[in-house]
Amino acid sequence: MNAPDRTERLSLALRELYQTHGYRQYKVSKFEEYDLYARNRSFLGDERILTFSDTDGRLMALKPDVTLSVIKNTRDDDRLRKVWYNENVYRADRNGYGFREIVQTGLECVGPIDLYAMAEVVMLAAESLAAISPAYVLDLSHLGVLTGVLDDAKADGHTARAVLAAVGEKNLHALRDVCEAFPAETGALLEKLCLLGGSAEEVLPSLLALPLPAAAMDAARELQSLCGVLRAFGSYNVNIDLSVTDDTDYYNGLIFRGFVDGANTGVLSGGRYDHLVNRMGKTGGAIGFAVYLSALELMLYEKPAYDVDTLLVYDREDDPTAVARRVKELTRGGDTVRAQLRGEPAVTYRRRVGMDGREVSE
Amino acid sequence: MKSMLNIALPKGRLGEKVYAMFEAAGYACPALKEQNRKLIFENEETGVRYFWAKPSDVSIYVERGAADIGVAGKDILLEYSPDVYELLDLDMGKCRMCVAGPADFRDDPARTLRVATKFPNIAKTYYAAQSREIDIIKMNGSIELAPIVGLSDVIVDIVETGKTLKENGLAPLQEIVPISARLIANKARFKFRSEEIRTLTARIDRMMKEGK
Numbered sequence: 001m002n003a004p005d006r007t008e009r010l011s012l013a014l015r016e017l018y019q020t021h022g023y024r025q026y027k028v029s030k031f032e033e034y035d036l037y038a039r040n041r042s043f044l045g046d047e048r049i050l051t052f053s054d055t056d057g058r059l060m061a062l063k064p065d066v067t068l069s070v071i072k073n074t075r076d077d078d079r080l081r082k083v084w085y086n087e088n089v090y091r092a093d094r095n096g097y098g099f100r101e102i103v104q105t106g107l108e109c110v111g112p113i114d115l116y117a118m119a120e121v122v123m124l125a126a127e128s129l130a131a132i133s134p135a136y137v138l139d140l141s142h143l144g145v146l147t148g149v150l151d152d153a154k155a156d157g158h159t160a161r162a163v164l165a166a167v168g169e170k171n172l173h174a175l176r177d178v179c180e181a182f183p184a185e186t187g188a189l190l191e192k193l194c195l196l197g198g199s200a201e202e203v204l205p206s207l208l209a210l211p212l213p214a215a216a217m218d219a220a221r222e223l224q225s226l227c228g229v230l231r232a233f234g235s236y237n238v239n240i241d242l243s244v245t246d247d248t249d250y251y252n253g254l255i256f257r258g259f260v261d262g263a264n265t266g267v268l269s270g271g272r273y274d275h276l277v278n279r280m281g282k283t284g285g286a287i288g289f290a291v292y293l294s295a296l297e298l299m300l301y302e303k304p305a306y307d308v309d310t311l312l313v314y315d316r317e318d319d320p321t322a323v324a325r326r327v328k329e330l331t332r333g334g335d336t337v338r339a340q341l342r343g344e345p346a347v348t349y350r351r352r353v354g355m356d357g358r359e360v361s362e
Numbered sequence: 363m364k365s366m367l368n369i370a371l372p373k374g375r376l377g378e379k380v381y382a383m384f385e386a387a388g389y390a391c392p393a394l395k396e397q398n399r400k401l402i403f404e405n406e407e408t409g410v411r412y413f414w415a416k417p418s419d420v421s422i423y424v425e426r427g428a429a430d431i432g433v434a435g436k437d438i439l440l441e442y443s444p445d446v447y448e449l450l451d452l453d454m455g456k457c458r459m460c461v462a463g464p465a466d467f468r469d470d471p472a473r474t475l476r477v478a479t480k481f482p483n484i485a486k487t488y489y490a491a492q493s494r495e496i497d498i499i500k501m502n503g504s505i506e507l508a509p510i511v512g513l514s515d516v517i518v519d520i521v522e523t524g525k526t527l528k529e530n531g532l533a534p535l536q537e538i539v540p541i542s543a544r545l546i547a548n549k550a551r552f553k554f555r556s557e558e559i560r561t562l563t564a565r566i567d568r569m570m571k572e573g574k
Contacts, residue, residue: 171448264427
């Protein structure tokens with residue numbers, strides 16, 4: 001049988017998951033005006049974009065990302081929009097070996113975001129991971145915790161970035177170096193935040209017990225309320241890990257990364273990106289995530305046991321109409337069939353039959 | 363069967379010192395000390411599998427998950443910015459990333475500075491922070507030769523004792539950053555083996571604090 005492979009099955013499962021919760025499929029053209037990306041370079045984290053001139057001379061780009069297109073095309077009218085997508089995007093290889101076409105599935109929730117909407121997106125992220133493998137982890141973080149502490153300590157932009165980078169690497173020795181600029185208690189607090197990690201049930205009480213400044217405490221409480229709503233959906237492998245950070249020019253609040261056992265990089269990434277929406281001149285907020293199906297390619301690959309179910313071998317003397325009839329007969333049962341002349345190099349097969357219908361050996 | 367913890371070690375003297383540290387911390391693998399040409403060594407009892415890699419490749423093995431953890435120099439981490447956790451400064455393999463050149467070198471800001479290096483990204487970042495225009499000449503070895511034969515004005519390279527520089531009439535001019543070996547971990551593998559990796563990190567950290 002020609003069953004869909006694991007990647008195809010996963011795509012279908014994700015589509016069903018998102019549609020079940022009222023997300024509509026969003027389709028975009030492969031091209032966007034280059035200007036959209038030029039204005040938001042650092043959101044993409046990569047300056048290299050595949051461009052070409054359109055027939056009227058406008059500079060166009062093969063889209064490296066879907067989120068920017070979704071935001072651009074969303075009307076600023078205080079309505080909540082829930083969309084999901086499955087699109088090809090074009091990105092330069094991290095090591096600089098040319099551009100690649102990669103498949104990205106994800107969803108975006110744009111407009112007035114409330115606690116329920118956030119929890120729903122996190123739940124869908126966890127369910128997406130569970131659809132890939134039962135051995136998954138969703139790392140949940142809130143940028144407001146660290147930025148709350150840094151704002152309270154009046155850290156300048158440079159120092160704040162250095163702190164976020166050190167926490168992102170779980171790099172305690174670098175964090176200690178940067179923290180020399182702060183009072184000892186701020187340094188100690190940041191170190192504790194960097195070390196926090198583990199299941200939400202374990203970590204949340206210790207996080208809330210820390211002497212956090214008001215803004216950071218609000219962020220921690222938001223994480224707590226969110227996990228409360230999430231529990232009503234079911235039980236998920238959600239960890240709190242504040243080392244998940246991202247560019248604060250775009251992201252604010254909740255942020256998360258997903259991992260599955262067997263894939264060696266994160267396979268899902270998302271968060272709250274009101275700052276991006278506002279930078280694009282719109283009010284309201286947004287939260288969403290992307291699943292990197294390409295990162296799963298190796299993990300999901302199943303080597304087929306054989307190329308075809310049945311290899312039908314015929315001879316030069318055989319009547320082609322007879323061969324056609326045999327093929328028709330054999331495929332009727334759902335088998336895949338390849339007909340070929342005797343003596344041609346063989347593909348792999350489950351059984352090999354001759355024109356008389358009997359199995360033949362090599 | 364429980365799967366092994368894969369550890370990539372840098373080939374050479376540093377790797378041997380690092381192994382001695384891991385061994386003392388309870389992650390011994392006697393097979394490693396046998397004189398043979400094997401590349402991979404495992405010990406089922408302690409649950410570790412070691413392999414030797416070219417020092418500059420360790421971060422690649424770890425970033426791509428072929429190794430769960432590994433030991434790499436800060437120079438490599440700065441140059442390639444692999445997406446990994448940097449868990450511990452092992453305080454060994456210490457040296458400095460320096461700008462070096464003829465001992466009497468005076469920089470003339472009016473012209474582009476020619477910099478020969480194995481570390482183009484580190485050099486670029488260092489000079490960009492000073493808004494200094496430079497021409498990077500990417501080399502693969504014998505960097506010291508470049509300023510001597512006039513290929514470059516200065517070099518950006520690792521300086522350990524400064525002996526090679528001195529013997530060739532060169533001297534360190536500015537220190538860019540101190541370098542030492544770091545324990546790194548793959549971000550995804552860390553999620554699924556965090557107990558083991560945390561335990562290992564803590565044991566080694568404790569050993570270092572106790573001065574072995």
